[in-house]
Amino acid sequence: MKDYLVRGIVNSKNCRVMCCTTTQLVEVARQKHGLWPTASAALGRMMSVTLMMGAMNKNKEKMTVTINGGGPIGTMLATTNSDGKIKAFVANPEVHYTYNDTGKLAVGVAVGKEGSLQVIKDMGLKEPFVGTVPLQSGEIGDDFSYYFMVSEQIPSVVSVGVLVNDTNEILASGGFIIQLLPEATEEDIQYIEEKMRNFPPVSSLVNEGKTPEEILQMIFDDVEILESQDLFFECDCSKEKMRSTLITVGKDEIESMIHEDHGCEIKCQFCNEAYHFNETELQELLDEMNES
Ligand SMILES: [Zn+2]
Numbered sequence: 001m002k003d004y005l006v007r008g009i010v011n012s013k014n015c016r017v018m019c020c021t022t023t024q025l026v027e028v029a030r031q032k033h034g035l036w037p038t039a040s041a042a043l044g045r046m047m048s049v050t051l052m053m054g055a056m057n058k059n060k061e062k063m064t065v066t067i068n069g070g071g072p073i074g075t076m077l078a079t080t081n082s083d084g085k086i087k088a089f090v091a092n093p094e095v096h097y098t099y100n101d102t103g104k105l106a107v108g109v110a111v112g113k114e115g116s117l118q119v120i121k122d123m124g125l126k127e128p129f130v131g132t133v134p135l136q137s138g139e140i141g142d143d144f145s146y147y148f149m150v151s152e153q154i155p156s157v158v159s160v161g162v163l164v165n166d167t168n169e170i171l172a173s174g175g176f177i178i179q180l181l182p183e184a185t186e187e188d189i190q191y192i193e194e195k196m197r198n199f200p201p202v203s204s205l206v207n208e209g210k211t212p213e214e215i216l217q218m219i220f221d222d223v224e225i226l227e228s229q230d231l232f233f234e235c236d237c238s239k240e241k242m243r244s245t246l247i248t249v250g251k252d253e254i255e256s257m258i259h260e261d262h263g264c265e266i267k268c269q270f271c272n273e274a275y276h277f278n279e280t281e282l283q284e285l286l287d288e289m290n291e292s
Pocket residue numbers: 235236237268269270271272273
């Protein structure tokens with residue numbers, strides 16, 4: 001089943017909703033980065049929310065989310081142009097912890113909670129929008145919920161989850177966001193709170209084959225779907241872009257790459273694709289730098 005998200009509205013309960021399945025794209029990320037299960041879960045949850053947030057952006061602006069909780073996973077970064085495509089990485093992909101009592105993947109332990117979640121939206125204005133909040137639990141869902149409340153003043157329910165099988169492949173991944181509109185009443189809030197009590201984990205629902213529409217219908221039987229968007233893990237790196245990156249390391253460094261290393265290989269941090277530059281290519285680059 002392909003990954004996609006839907007965006008909708010529930011007029012009777014004064015809220016807007018988003019729901020996505022991201023199983024395939026998290027599996028792609030896992031393979032590219034060699035993510036261990038808890039790292040898969042952390043990055044998968046983060047990518048699900050980032051993609052749903054992207055779908056809220058009306059002008060397809062570029063959005064970058066960074067989480068650093070001081071835990072063993074290190075910095076996590078995801079970026080999208082709000083077009084359904086995402087690229088992301090974690091500093092340390094080989095991270096795996098489970099909670100002793102439940103056996104569940106201990107995302108909060110891997111991420112840590114001594115740090116922040118930052119959202120940067122480039123809306124084509126002079127200054128990008130930057131919202132930063134302290135992490136609450138490092139479990140990702142709670143942290144984004146807090147972000148929406150504090151940074152955007154929108155009370156939100158954020159539920160995300162990833163299931164991993166015995167051989168570490170991604171079984172199911174997805175999530176949903178419910179956001180209250182300003183008109184929401186106390187009854188609307190109570191309805192949502194009641195529904196969320198004992199609601200099954202979203203990853204289990206995705207694993208059962210439920211679609212984003214069906215998951216939302218379990219919460220609101222009168223949800224109106226406005227838009228649907230296919231989702232992919234896709235990187236836009238190229239040899240040309242890597243070449244521009246090389247310029248920033250400076251002439252001396254390139255000299256030594258030519259004479260000592262006889263070439264160089266640089267990896268895209270977002271997708272791990274390796275780009276090789278031989279001595280001739282590096283010399284050409286150096287010549288261009290000397291001319292300008
Ligand atoms: Zn790349």
